[in-house]
Amino acid sequence: MEELKQDMNKKGSALVMCFMVITVFSIMSAAMFSSSVSENVFTKRYSEFTQAFWLAEAGANKALNELRISYATTTVADTAMGAGGYSASITNNADGTRTVTATGFIPYLAPFRVQRVIQVIMNKLPMVPPNFYNSALYSAGNVNIDGNAYDIDGNVIYAGTISSNTGNINGTITHDPTVTPLASLSFNQLRDISKGQDNYHDSSQLNGPFPSTFWYDESAGIPNVVFLEGNLDLNGKTLVGGFFVVGGEVIYDAVLSGNVAVKGCIYTRGNFTINGGGNALNIEGGVWAGTGATLHGHAKIDYHSTYMQAIQNLGIDTDVQTVSWLDTQNPY
């Protein structure tokens, strides 16, 4: 009986220790689980937020496309896409511009978990700006000139900045911030003309062959319109001619290098870069550059009024283009 009493008086320290260890491990597990779950929720929300942004972009692009078809359009149909959808409204402004408010949301039907709204102002110029066809180099961005081996015979218009070494420009130099963004010529019209002339080059045919003269029909005053759905690279070419329209709906760069003679003009909404090196590049016509022009080495651009007049006579419409883009939700 005495021995039994002694056994019952033993303290249950092992049990207490076990409870303590279990409690500690439980707390740690709960913390890890909570951290993992909240991180997962945060990541999912972030992912949906990003998707909603691109859906809003899709809505703005859809509105741009509708406006290019008809500038009087005021509605864009709501569209389901992926995990969500977009809506876009078009408002006519007093100055002739259009304000597109595009909303991307997830899911497609309310209640929405996330929404992103962007506001884009679009404009269709009634005509191209003055002096659009009067310049050897017309840049809606900066003009960077490296060295003094270049030669520009004609006027230069730029919207941003220009390098200080302008001594070899034989013409007027005009700083005009209003020329940005570059007036957008109708690519649909230009594509059609180039296809009719068999001068159209899709992204798999960017290396030519290109015409060797500016004129498609000189007696009628019609130039070759060479449309490229990508970059213009004249490496290895010696003589090409025509009105080169570079890029589709996406901005591409025109990179010219080597010893090449261009009888005609080049229009790009992207960057215009001449990597002349020790060779010569002679452009007889003119250049329009959407985001900037960079001239390295032996580059020569001569304005050619007859070629410019022929391009102007094509009567190409201006396209609707974006003039201002705003994310309405301030991140701060």
Added chain:
Amino acid sequence: MRAFTIIELIVAVLIFSLILGGIIGIVLVADKSWDSTLGMLGLVQEIRLGMDGMTREARQSGFSQATVIIGGERLDFFTPSSGSVVSYYVQSNQLIREYPAGTTKVLANHISQISFVSTASMLQIQITASKTTIGNRALSISSAQQVKWRN
């Protein structure tokens, strides 16, 4: 009742030491992993915070409206709604947004390096976040993004 022999005690102590050593080893590895993971998670969140805010705002600018200065470590730009210049730079390991001039806001901590490269159509941003954990482990992570100029 007879007592334990010295051999029995030594064997018991040895077995117990081995088990304890194993447990301590596992705990140390787990602690190291926990420390690194938590630290890295913190750095990722800092980069995400900074990068997200920067890209969203810079996207509203344009090539001719933005200037990269001080060897690519500072970006100044305008947006359609800003009215005055917006700046991003790193100071004392903090990513700073300055707007308007003189008014600063800390976007992220532990940012050791930032670089901006502006091209005709894109802005490239690279951020590196670094810190030393409580366990004295040096952690570093980098992230890069390209932003298309919209204006």
